[in-house]
Amino acid sequence: MLGPGDDAAVVSASDGRVVVTTDLLLEGRHFRRDWSSGYDIGRKAAAQNLADVVAMGADPTGIVVGLGMPADTGAGWLDDLADGFRDECDLVGASVVGGDTTRCDLVVIGVTALGDLGGRAPVTRSGARPGDVVAVAGRLGHAAAGLALLQAGLDDPGGLVDAHRRPRPPYACGPRAAILGATSMLDVSDGLLQDLGHVAKASGAGVLLDPAAFTVTPEMEKAARLLGADPLEWALSGGEDHALAATFPREVRLPAEWTVVGRVTEGAGVQVRGRTPERGGWDHFRE
């Protein structure tokens, strides 16, 4: 409604509420300019915030960007970054409505995304009930496999490296899940086990996952062979694909984008059938 160039922008919030989420991304910690182009970084920085908005069941409307960068950052790189922001927002009908730039020794990107619930109740993390099914939409473990390849100096299979550079959140599935009656939902940014641990804790319930329900693609298998890794581990613990995980009452007929991977149980914590919680570092195994 009023874009960049004033003290603040004005964005539509048609139902009298606005969904808001923010993330801070740091060079070296969240991205590397030698591994990702400015365009990829813009796409990814926008994607991870837009995914948080749809995970509430809302439609993204706009983002604002705070950008710190070194004085010698090329204008081309900055244009690429802005193009990445714009193109990712275009996927969901949102716009870059404002920003702030400053000099900094490293590239720092703060993104805040806004969304509109269209009259729906927000889908939080706390509504999962024993008996609900647990389902995921979008890719799991691809970005983690891609990052592991880059860390090993490899760039093949390229599809996985691309998945690290540019996540593809299943945006449309978020608002649709709200309409279908999802009882809880979040975007998988820190790994499915850890993130479902938040749902379990907030809902006062447990989650039991079926390892056979997870898809391992030929690319994932190839990467796992190359690196001596377990592809299921990437799917369960890898972050940054920004898949959606949600719980639904058993009777809901789920569209093809959703894969049922487990169920909500009495109790607490997240269990994977047939696996012992061998890695003590996972918070979600603590009761």
Added chain:
Amino acid sequence: MLGPGDDAAVVSASDGRVVVTTDLLLEGRHFRRDWSSGYDIGRKAAAQNLADVVAMGADPTGIVVGLGMPADTGAGWLDDLADGFRDECDLVGASVVGGDTTRCDLVVIGVTALGDLGGRAPVTRSGARPGDVVAVAGRLGHAAAGLALLQAGLDDPGGLVDAHRRPRPPYACGPRAAILGATSMLDVSDGLLQDLGHVAKASGAGVLLDPAAFTVTPEMEKAARLLGADPLEWALSGGEDHALAATFPREVRLPAEWTVVGRVTEGAGVQVRGRTPERGGWDHFRE
């Protein structure tokens, strides 16, 4: 309506629109931890964003904070920072509704503030018309004088040093100016001359300021004597007090919080009566 702890927060936007603004603050560039406490930094980071919201004529509703900080940052410092955010928000009835924290070698603070126009049109920078009066509310030059004192190793007059550490934007004046019929408004963050230059440019008009209209307090005079500086210079060019500057039709009767300091003219750029634009670095003197 829904606070921290989920993928995103939900904030009221009662009239179907939301005002949004963001700023990125960096240690060493925007604040120093040896000059300002965590509490002061939180107050100031919130203030500068809340001031942008009221400068649109809106009432602030909430802020989200992205925070990067070194691993050795004390918990006490972080608590102080959060207290500062909360107390500054309390001044305007807003809340801290969400955030994101990450490790970083320096302290990085990204703040995004939201606001509600309550059915009013946003007051932009582009509506100033020749014949309007130019008025300011809040302090001018105090923060700049305080910073100059700190840079000279002084901490007296303490009121000015405090003004640098903790601005006091005249929050209530923003929405009230919109109701009074302000034709343009902004918050003075980069210095009055420079910021009014944005109004002049966006409005296709000029601004003529009366140097005699500016208040120079005894503290400012004392600091100027100590540092061999010109207090009027601080008032005209100093940033970070987050005063409000607005233009109003001549017939508007202004409340006491506003001081008329000039008028909108035909032409372009910002002039100060009796002063030649001796410092070439000021963008706003270019036609």
